[in-house]
Amino acid sequence: MALQKEGIRIAFYCSSEVDPDALAVTDARFGTGDGSAGADNLCAFPFLNLGDVRLIDRQLLERLQPDLIIGGSPCQDLSRLNIQGKGLQGLRSGLFF
Numbered sequence: 353m354a355l356q357k358e359g360i361r362i363a364f365y366c367s368s369e370v371d372p373d374a375l376a377v378t379d380a381r382f383g384t385g386d387g388s389a390g391a392d393n394l395c396a397f398p399f400l401n402l403g404d405v406r407l408i409d410r411q412l413l414e415r416l417q418p419d420l421i422i423g424g425s426p427c428q429d430l431s432r433l434n435i436q437g438k439g440l441q442g443l444r445s446g447l448f449f
Contacts, residue, residue: 353381362397366416368405375401405447 355362365382369375382399402408405423413421428434429442440448 364416365397365399366402366418367399368402368408370404 367378367382369378378401402412425447426444429437429439429445430448431437439445
């Protein structure tokens with residue numbers, strides 16, 4: 353959305369998401385991940401959800417040839433808002449590494 357707000361043209365967008373709540377937000381903004389436009393028509397470009405990031409390999413990236421890759425890891429155990437978070441030792445921090 354930040355790229356769109358800056359007027360940067362997006363030809364194709366992929367994400368890697370498995371969390372149901374995050375998928376619902378993505379669906380509302382960009383569509384179902386099958387290339388269809390989102391409900392609020394913000395999406396004027398094809399969109400594809402790649403699913404679990406652990407299943408993305410070099411061959412897939414070579415086929416897709418992305419211009420930009422942005423990543424983040426699950427942060428529930430890392431967030432200061434979660435006083436019971438286990439930090440990097442938490443079960444939800446493995447993708448950080």
